[in-house]
Amino acid sequence: MEKFYITTPIYYVNAAPHIGHTYTTIASDVYKRYKRMQGFDARLTTGTDEHGQKIERSAKKAGKSPQDFTDAIAAEFKQTWDNFQFGIDFFQRTTSQSHAEKVQELYNRCKANGYIYKSSYTGYYSVVQEAFVQDAKEGDVDPETGQPLELVTEENCFFKLSAFTDKLIAFHEENPDFLQPETRRNEVLAFLKQEGGLKDLSISRTTIKWGIPVPDEPDHVFYVWFDALTTYMSAVSGTELWPADLHMIGKEIVRFHAIYWPAFLWAADWPLPKKIFAHGWLLFDNNKMSKSRGNIVRPEPIRQAMGADALRYYLLREIVFGSDGNFAYDAMITRYNADLANGLGNLASRTLSMIHQYRGGTVKTASGAQALPVSNTISAAIEGYEKLDFSKALESIWGLISAADKYIVEQAPWKLAKDPAAADQLDAVLSNVYDALRVVTVLAAPVLPDSCARIWKLLGFTTPVESELLGALEDAPAAETRSIPPVEPVFPRLDMKVTVDKLNDLEQQEAARQAIILGKTAEEPKPAVDEGTAIPLAPEITIDDFVKVDLRVGEVKFAERVKGADKLLHLKVDIGEPEPRTIVAGIALAYEPETLVGRKVVIVANLAPRKLRGLESRGMIVAASLDGGKPVLAGFLEHVPIGARLK
RNA sequence: GCCGGUGUAGCUCAGGUGGUUAGAGCGGCGGUCUCAUAAUCCGCAGGUCGUAGGUUCGAGUCCUACCGCCGGCACCA
Numbered sequence: 001m002e003k004f005y006i007t008t009p010i011y012y013v014n015a016a017p018h019i020g021h022t023y024t025t026i027a028s029d030v031y032k033r034y035k036r037m038q039g040f041d042a043r044l045t046t047g048t049d050e051h052g053q054k055i056e057r058s059a060k061k062a063g064k065s066p067q068d069f070t071d072a073i074a075a076e077f078k079q080t081w082d083n084f085q086f087g088i089d090f091f092q093r094t095t096s097q098s099h100a101e102k103v104q105e106l107y108n109r110c111k112a113n114g115y116i117y118k119s120s121y122t123g124y125y126s127v128v129q130e131a132f133v134q135d136a137k138e139g140d141v142d143p144e145t146g147q148p149l150e151l152v153t154e155e156n157c158f159f160k161l162s163a164f165t166d167k168l169i170a171f172h173e174e175n176p177d178f179l180q181p182e183t184r185r186n187e188v189l190a191f192l193k194q195e196g197g198l199k200d201l202s203i204s205r206t207t208i209k210w211g212i213p214v215p216d217e218p219d220h221v222f223y224v225w226f227d228a229l230t231t232y233m234s235a236v237s238g239t240e241l242w243p244a245d246l247h248m249i250g251k252e253i254v255r256f257h258a259i260y261w262p263a264f265l266w267a268a269d270w271p272l273p274k275k276i277f278a279h280g281w282l283l284f285d286n287n288k289m290s291k292s293r294g295n296i297v298r299p300e301p302i303r304q305a306m307g308a309d310a311l312r313y314y315l316l317r318e319i320v321f322g323s324d325g326n327f328a329y330d331a332m333i334t335r336y337n338a339d340l341a342n343g344l345g346n347l348a349s350r351t352l353s354m355i356h357q358y359r360g361g362t363v364k365t366a367s368g369a370q371a372l373p374v375s376n377t378i379s380a381a382i383e384g385y386e387k388l389d390f391s392k393a394l395e396s397i398w399g400l401i402s403a404a405d406k407y408i409v410e411q412a413p414w415k416l417a418k419d420p421a422a423a424d425q426l427d428a429v430l431s432n433v434y435d436a437l438r439v440v441t442v443l444a445a446p447v448l449p450d451s452c453a454r455i456w457k458l459l460g461f462t463t464p465v466e467s468e469l470l471g472a473l474e475d476a477p478a479a480e481t482r483s484i485p486p487v488e489p490v491f492p493r494l495d496m497k498v499t500v501d502k503l504n505d506l507e508q509q510e511a512a513r514q515a516i517i518l519g520k521t522a523e524e525p526k527p528a529v530d531e532g533t534a535i536p537l538a539p540e541i542t543i544d545d546f547v548k549v550d551l552r553v554g555e556v557k558f559a560e561r562v563k564g565a566d567k568l569l570h571l572k573v574d575i576g577e578p579e580p581r582t583i584v585a586g587i588a589l590a591y592e593p594e595t596l597v598g599r600k601v602v603i604v605a606n607l608a609p610r611k612l613r614g615l616e617s618r619g620m621i622v623a624a625s626l627d628g629g630k631p632v633l634a635g636f637l638e639h640v641p642i643g644a645r646l647k
Numbered sequence: 648g649c650c651g652g653u654g655u656a657g658c659u660c661a662g663g664u665g666g667u668u669a670g671a672g673c674g675g676c677g678g679u680c681u682c683a684u685a686a687u688c689c690g691c692a693g694g695u696c697g698u699a700g701g702u703u704c705g706a707g708u709c710c711u712a713c714c715g716c717c718g719g720c721a722c723c724a
Contacts, residue, residue, distance in 0.1 A: 182651095182652095183651065183652060183718080183719090184718095184719095186650080186651050186652085186719085187650085187651070187718075187719045187720085188719090190649095190650055190651075190719065190720065191719070191720070194720075194721090251718085254719095255719095318659075319659095320660080324717075324718090325659095326659085331658090331659085331673090334673065334674080335673085337684095338672085338673065338674095339672095339673095341684060341686080342684075342686055342687080343686095345683095345684065345686090346683055346684055346686050346687070347683085347686095347687090348683095349682090349683050349684060349686085350682050350683035350684090350686080350687075351682080351683085352683090353682055353683060354682045354683085357682070358682085391660095395661095395671090395672085398672090402672095405686095405687055405688070406687085406688065408682075408683095408687075408688090409679095409680070409687060409688045409689090410688085412680080412681095412682090413682065414680085414681065414682050417682085487683095489684060490684095491684075492684065493684055493685090493686085562722090563648075565648070565721080565722050565723085566648080566721090566722065566723090567722055567723050568722065568723070584723090584724090585723085585724085586722075586723030586724075587723085588723090589723095604724090607724075610724065612722080612723085612724085613648095613722075617724080619724095620724055621724090631723090
C-alpha cells in the first residue's frame with residue numbers, strides 16, 4: 001500500500017491547547033482519513049515544541065522544572081487529541097532522545113557538506129526577545145519592549161542560508177503546487193527576491209540552557225528552527241515515511257517551512273516534503289485570538305457540549321480552507337441544527353423509519369438507474385477533498401442530501417405505501433434514497449467519523465465505514481435485501497440559548513483548569529494584562545548610569561506623517577532650545593499627528609542622532625510599550641515647564 | 648511607500664476564457680406535506696455587484712485611478 005505522510009506543526013507548550021491548534025489538527029486528521037479511504041497507508045504526526053528560554057521562564061513561574069512543566073503541557077495536548085480521537089500515529093516531543101539525535105544528525109550532515117560555520121557575532125542583544133536586533137547601535141532600545149539592549153559577543157553557529165536564495169526562487173517557480181494557497185507562495189517569492197537575498201541564519205545559542213546540545217560545541221544549544229522543523233523527520237525515524245507528503249501549517253509559519261526547511265534538507269542531502277498547505281486564522285469578531293484580548297476558545301468545552309464532529313463540521317464547512325474565518329458559538333450551533341440535525345440526521349431518520357414502517361426493516365439495495373445525482377456528488381466531493389477544499393467537498397455532499405429530501409417529497413412514499421399496485425415503485429424510491437444515504441455517509445466520514453460510523457450501523461452495515469474505499473463508491477451495491485436495526489437519533493437538535501450557556505460555563509471551568517496546569521492561580525481573567533509575558537527587569541544600573549540619560553519635558557510644536565512609512569511621525573519638539581528639535585517617532589499607528597500638537601511629552605535629549613527615512617532624529621520619545629507594540633506616551637498630571645529635566 | 652489579495656442580497660459566500668431578467672446557503676416572512684429530530688418541500692428577499700472613469704455592440708467578469716479592509720515586505724530607537 002502506498003504511504004501518505006501528513007504532519008501538523010508541533011505546538012509550543014507555552015500555552016494549553018486552544019481552538020487554533022485544534023483547527024490545524026482537525027484538518028490534518030480529516031485529510032488523513034480521506035487518504036485512507038482512497039487506499040493509502042496514511043500516517044499523521046503531531047507533537048510539541050518544548051525548548052527555549054520562554055519555556056524556561058514559564059516553568060520557573062509555575063514553580064516547576066522545565067522538564068516537569070513541559071511534561072504537564074505535553075500531556076495536556078496528548079489528552080486533548082485523544083479525547084477528539086484524532087488518528088495520530090506519532091506524537092513527537094522535541095525533548096525526546098530520538099528527536100535530539102535527528103537534530104544532531106541534520107547538523108552533522110549540513111556541516112559535513114560545508115553549510116555550517118561558526119562566527120563570533122557582536123551585536124546588540126535583546127534579552128527579552130532572545131534575539132539580536134539588526135542594525136542596532138549604541139543607545140538603542142528593543143523596538144518591541146523598549147528595554148535596553150546589551151552589547152553581546154556570542155559565538156553562534158550559522159547556517160549558510162544565503163547560499164540557497166536562487167535555488168529556492170527557482171524551486172518555488174518551478175513547483176507552484178509545493179506551497180499552497182497561491183497567495184502564500186507569492187509572499188514567499190517576494191521575500192526571496194528581496195535585494196541582497198537571504199541572510200545566513202544563526203542556529204545556536206550559548207545564552208540558553210534548555211535545548212538540544214550542538215554536537216561539537218559543548219556550550220551551544222540549537223535555537224528554534226533547526227530543532228523544531230526536524231520533528232517531522234525524527235517522529236518517524238526508523239520508518240520509510242519521510243519525505244512527508246503534506247505539511248499542514250498555519251499561515252504564520254510559512255516562511256520557516258517554505259524557505260528554511262527546504263534549505264536545511266538540501267544542505268543535508270535529504271529529500272524535501274511534497275507539499276505545504278498553510279491555512280488561515282480563526283478570528284473572533286474579526287479580531288485575532290490572543291491572550292490579551294481574553295478571547296481564547298478551548299476545544300474541550302465544545303466537544304463536551306456538542307461533540308467533536310460538530311466542531312469538525314463547522315470549521316471545515318463554514319470557513320474556506322486557506323482563508324481566515326470567523327469563529328462564533330452561535331454560528332456553530334446554527335450550522336449544527338441546519339446541516340447536521342435537520343439535514344443529514346433527519347434524512348437518515350426519515351428514510352430508515354419508512355423502511356421500517358413500510359417494509360418491515362428490510363431494503364432492496366441496487367437501485368439501477370440513478371434517480372439522484374449520486375455520481376456527480378461523488379466526483380465533486382473527492383475533488384474537493386483532494387484539493388483540501390473541504391468546504392466545497394461538504395457543500396457538494398450536502399447537495400445530495402438536499403436532493404434526496406426533495407425527491408422524497410416528490411415521490412411521496414407515504415402515498416405509495418397505501419397503494420398495493422405501487423409496491424415496486426415504493427421499493428425503488430426507498431432503495432434510491434437509501435443508496436444516496438449510503439454514499440453520503442461514506443463521503444462525509446472523514447469529517448464526521450463518529451457520526452457516520454453510527455449512521456453506517458443504522459444502515460445495516462457491519463464493517464467499519466472507514467474501511468470503505470471512495471473509488472468503489474459509485475459501484476452500485478450487489479442486489480440483496482438488507483435488514484436494518486432500529487432507528488436512533490444521531491444529531492439531536494440543540495437549543496441555542498441553553499447550548500451557548502453550557503459552552504460558556506464549560507469554557508470557564510476549562511480556563512481555570514488550564515490555568516492551574518500552567519502554574520497560574522485561578523484568578524479572574526484580566527484581559528488587559530498578559531501575565532504570560534511579564535517582562536523581566538533589565539540588568540541593574542547605578543545612579544551614574546542613569547544620569548547619563550538626559551530626559552526632558554518637551555512640547556510638540558509640529559507633527560506629520562513621514563512619507564513612505566506606516567509607523568513614523570515627524571515631530572518638532574520644543575525643549576527650551578532656540579529651535580524645536582526634529583524627532584522621528586514610531587508612534588503613527590497609535591496617534592494621529594493633529595492630536596499631538598501642543599502636548600507635553602518626555603524625550604531622551606542626549607541620544608545620538610539617527611537618520612530615519614531621510615530625516616535626522618535628534619532624540620527619542622518616551623512611551624510605554626504594550627502588548628501588540630502600540631506605544632502610549634508618557635505625560636504629566638500637573639503643569640510642567642518646557643525643558644525640565646527628569647530625575 | 649512597494650507587492651499580493653479582497654470589497655456581490657441582513658449574514659457567509661458562488662459567480663473558468665466578458666453576452667439574455669446577477670445566484671446559493673443561513674436567517675426572516677408566507678404556505679404545504681406528514682415518512683421524519685416543531686424536521687422536509689414550495690414561494691417571497693427587488694442587492695447602485697466599493698467609487699469614478701475607460702475599452703467594447705455588450706462588463707460583476709478586462710484596463711486605469713481612487714477609497715475601505717486583510718496580509719507580506721520596508722519601517723519602529
